[in-house]
Amino acid sequence: MRPVSARRGIAYTLIVALTALTAACGSNGNGASESASSPAASAGGASSSPPAATASGAGPSASASASTGAASETPKETVKSTLVLNWFAEPEHGGNFAAVAKGFYKDAGLDLTIQNGGPSVSSSQIVAAGKADFGMVNADDVLVARQEGIPIVAIATAFQKSPQALFYHKESGIKDFSDLNGHKVYVAATASFWQYMKSKYKLDKVQEMKYTGSLVNFVNDPNAVTQGYVTSETYTLQQQGVDFGTLLNADSGYNIYAGVYITTEKMIKEHPDRVKAFVEATVKGWDYYKDHSDEINPEIQKMDPDMTLDMMKFSAEKEMEFAFGGDAATNGTGTMSEARWTELQKQMLDAGVLKKADPIQEAFTLEFLPGAKS
Numbered sequence: 430m431r432p433v434s435a436r437r438g439i440a441y442t443l444i445v446a447l448t449a450l451t452a453a454c455g456s457n458g459n460g461a462s463e464s465a466s467s468p469a470a471s472a473g474g475a476s477s478s479p480p481a482a483t484a485s486g487a488g489p490s491a492s493a494s495a496s497t498g499a500a501s502e503t504p505k506e507t508v509k510s511t512l513v514l515n516w517f518a519e520p521e522h523g524g525n526f527a528a529v530a531k532g533f534y535k536d537a538g539l540d541l542t543i544q545n546g547g548p549s550v551s552s553s554q555i556v557a558a559g560k561a562d563f564g565m566v567n568a569d570d571v572l573v574a575r576q577e578g579i580p581i582v583a584i585a586t587a588f589q590k591s592p593q594a595l596f597y598h599k600e601s602g603i604k605d606f607s608d609l610n611g612h613k614v615y616v617a618a619t620a621s622f623w624q625y626m627k628s629k630y631k632l633d634k635v636q637e638m639k640y641t642g643s644l645v646n647f648v649n650d651p652n653a654v655t656q657g658y659v660t661s662e663t664y665t666l667q668q669q670g671v672d673f674g675t676l677l678n679a680d681s682g683y684n685i686y687a688g689v690y691i692t693t694e695k696m697i698k699e700h701p702d703r704v705k706a707f708v709e710a711t712v713k714g715w716d717y718y719k720d721h722s723d724e725i726n727p728e729i730q731k732m733d734p735d736m737t738l739d740m741m742k743f744s745a746e747k748e749m750e751f752a753f754g755g756d757a758a759t760n761g762t763g764t765m766s767e768a769r770w771t772e773l774q775k776q777m778l779d780a781g782v783l784k785k786a787d788p789i790q791e792a793f794t795l796e797f798l799p800g801a802k803s
Contacts, residue, residue, distance in 0.1 A: 482542070482731070510541050510542070510562045510563070510703065511543075511544060511562055512541060513552040513556065513561045517547060517733045518733040521592075523729065523745060524711055524718045525711060526729050527715070527717045530728050533717075536710070539707060539710065548642070552691070553571075553579055556692060564691050565587070567685055567686070567689060569782070571691060572787075573777075576784065576785070581691045581692070582792065582794055583770075584697075585797070586688060586690065589752065590679045590755055592751050593656065593658055593677075594676055594678055595609070595616075595655070595657075596655050597674050603674065606630045606676055609626075609632050613653045614653075614655070615639070615640045615653065618637050621782045625779075625782070626683065627780075628780045640656055644666065659677065661744055664743045664744065683773075683776060708798060715762045719749065726742065726745065729741060761798065765793055767789065770789050
């Protein structure tokens with residue numbers, strides 16, 4: 430079984446991942462290359478991992494870009510750049526693959542390489558170390574990272590609301606978060622959302638079990654609960670005939686931005702045009718993916734052959750409300766607000782995840798978002 434969401438909920442444990450991993454990463458802000466120790470290679474082993482997707486002529490998506498004729502007719506000088514995903518390639522990254530395939534990054538002046546993430550890859554550390562220009566995390570990861578002295582900044586978000594949820598068996602009698610007491614819950618114990626839920630709903634009688642990404646223990650125990658994503662685990666559980674219910678994390682009050690795009694303070698200061706180009710092309714990619722996911726999914730599959738096209742179709746359809754609903758419906762794809770970031774910071778302080786309230790305006794910026802409103 431594909432552990433489709435082992436990264437989901439690893440709030441700040443990956444933030445303090447080994448610096449050695451970042452040193453081994455085979456890409457940087459001046460160019461991208463593949464090696465056995467790079468995130469893309471580590472996704473499936475040095476001898477079998479799929480190549481990274483690029484906006485030039487080196488990756489599987491390059492041919493898609495060329496075949497569409499979307500690239501500018503006038504040759505344009507491009508700058509090599511890299512995006513490190515928060516997990517193996519999947520529909521949750523559809524906008525980026527669309528932007529590669531349709532030539533949006535190239536048109537914006539970026540020769541962008543997309544690299545796989547994974548359970549042992551910290552995109553925050555890789556970006557902070559200058560091994561990649563851009564990365565993807567969740568909003569709470571940004572605040573924890575900054576408190577740890579990692580100067581990353583959120584520049585846009587893929588999802589207005591996180592698809593992360595807790596799954597339970599309907600026969601267990603669980604109806605709400607407060608009903609979790611007395612049950613085994615497979616969860617990343619240090620996950621910020623879990624710390625918040627335990628505090629808010631007084632979950633002092635939960636048997637916390639180590640979350641590994643596998644659904645086997647959950648499926649075999651009718652009283653168990655597991656974390657997961659409605660865009661992925663839902664498909665798997667339905668395929669297995671499990672009668673389950675979901676508690677969407679956002680419905681607990683912990684409503685974070687998910688799939689947040691990050692860069693560094695240094696990149697924003699020294700190369701604002703590059704950041705702007707990335708954000709605008711990414712937003713354009715997401716807007717294209719919204720109506721053309723079936724066209725783009727085969728490109729994603731080239732970097733993650735473990736996912737079937739049926740599962741990708743399911744995930745893409747499920748994620749649309751999370752990406753294009755909420756503030757995005759009025760303020761545009763990828764938008765964020767200071768109010769949402771401030772609320773998240775307060776929740777993390779109340780739950781003890783954060784120890785102090787750093788200036789929230791330093792954690793994110795709206796300046797690169799087309800038509801963003803604060």
